[in-house]
Structures are given as C-alpha cells and as structure tokens.
Amino acid sequence: MKENREGILVVISGFAGTGKGTLVKGLLSEYDDYALSVSMTTRKPRPGEEDGVSYFFVSREEFEKTIAQDGLVEYASYCDNYYGTPKAYVEEQLKAGKDVILEIEIQGALKIRRIYPSALLLFVMPPGAEELRNRLVGRGTETPEVIKQRMDRAAKEAEGIEEYDYIVVNDQIGACIRKTHEIIEAAHAKPFRNEKFIQTVREDLRRMSEE
Numbered sequence: 501m502k503e504n505r506e507g508i509l510v511v512i513s514g515f516a517g518t519g520k521g522t523l524v525k526g527l528l529s530e531y532d533d534y535a536l537s538v539s540m541t542t543r544k545p546r547p548g549e550e551d552g553v554s555y556f557f558v559s560r561e562e563f564e565k566t567i568a569q570d571g572l573v574e575y576a577s578y579c580d581n582y583y584g585t586p587k588a589y590v591e592e593q594l595k596a597g598k599d600v601i602l603e604i605e606i607q608g609a610l611k612i613r614r615i616y617p618s619a620l621l622l623f624v625m626p627p628g629a630e631e632l633r634n635r636l637v638g639r640g641t642e643t644p645e646v647i648k649q650r651m652d653r654a655a656k657e658a659e660g661i662e663e664y665d666y667i668v669v670n671d672q673i674g675a676c677i678r679k680t681h682e683i684i685e686a687a688h689a690k691p692f693r694n695e696k697f698i699q700t701v702r703e704d705l706r707r708m709s710e711e
C-alpha cells in the first residue's frame with residue numbers, strides 16, 4: 501500500500517522558539533517518508549546558510565521571473581523580501597509518494613490550504629505560554645525588547661490556530677516527532693486518500709457476490 505500512495509503536502513507552522521526546526525529535522529532523519537521543500541528567497545544568506553539547503557538565494561529579478569513563469573506554489577513578501585515555495589519540486593515529490601514538508605508562516609499556510617484543499621496543516625505549540633517565554637529568555641541571545649516583540653507576534657499568530665488541522669505540543673522533542681509522524685500516518689488512512697483501493701475492493705466484492 502505504502503509504495504502506491506500519493507504524498508501529502510504537510511505544512512508546519514508555529515511560534516518562534518517552539519522547536520519546529522528541530523521537529524522537521526527529526527522527521528527527515530528518522531523516517532524515509534519525507535521530503536523538505538527548500539524555499540526561494542531574495543533575502544541575503546546569513547552566516548552558515550548554504551544555497552540550495554537553507555534556501556535558494558536569488559535576485560529580485562530572478563524571483564519575479566519565477567512568479568511570471570508560474571513556478572511557485574505560493575509566495576509572500578516579508579520584511580521587504582520575497583519568500584516562496586518552488587512548484588516543480590513539490591509536485592515531483594508528491595507524485596513519487598513522498599510527504600512534502602513546508603515550514604512556512606501562517607499567511608503562506610492559508611494560501612496552501614486554498615490551492616491544495618487536501619494539504620495537512622499542523623501548528624506546533626509550546627506546552628504553555630510561560631514555557632515559550634522561558635525558552636526565548638533561556639536562549640540568552642535576545643534583548644528584552646526582542647523577546648517582547650516575539651511574544652506579541654506569537655499572541656497575534658495564536659489567533660489563527662483554528663485554521664489548522666492539528667496542533668502538536670512540543671513538550672518532549674522525541675515524543676513530539678513520533679506524534680507528528682502518527683498524525684501524518686492517520687491522515688493517509690482517510691477514505692478520500694484511498695479511493696482507488698476502496699473502489700477495487702468494492703468492485704471485487706460486487707463481482708464475487710454475483711458469481
């Protein structure tokens with residue numbers, strides 16, 4: 501069954517500081533089912549970021565050309581830069597039966613929902629607001645103003661959580677990776693994703709009862 505199934509487009513969003521990056525890395529390293537979509541951006545690479553791994557870093561001109569050629573599934577402008585999901589890779593991997601992970605923010609997630617109604621939208625949450633603040637403070641790299649800014653942004657993003665199919669609470673990362681994988685597996689078991697199989701069994705049953 502597994503080799504014949506079509507891949508699911510899995511969108512993973514969540515507040516900064518909830519460990520969604522670690523969750524995505526865990527899914528990719530622990531299971532063979534997943535492919536990570538690398539976004540295209542006009543933002544300059546940060547130290548340590550590699551072209552084609554973190555992002556495809558392109559010029560504004562190249563990005564706009566890709567939009568004109570209908571080469572992106574969705575794109576958004578964020579802090580004066582474009583970010584978008586390349587279409588070819590997503591479609592190719594879905595056809596190959598891989599579940600394609602998009603780690604994008606909520607606006608992009610809602611666009612994906614409109615374009616691919618069968619996409620699975622997951623929102624990663626901390627066990628509580630207090631833990632989120634502790635994690636942001638605990639990093640020790642952010643000023644109190646930046647922490648406040650991120651907490652404000654989390655409060656705003658929290659308004660859209662009901663648009664998602666499932667929340668995943670990241671209390672303990674190993675358990676969170678397993679739980680996320682289980683949710684995706686359960687999504688594969690939905691009847692609308694198994695129409696061909698159901699149809700075959702149904703027709704065989706009908707034929708047998710007529711014999």
Ligand code: 5GP
Nearest residue numbers: 539540575576578583584585603604605608
């Ligand atoms: P950063 O510059 O920090 O890497 O990313 C900024 C924001 O853009 C993050 O919230 C990230 O999730 C979002 N983002 C990254 N790639 C994409 C994409 O392809 N589409 C959309 N809509 N957002 C993206």
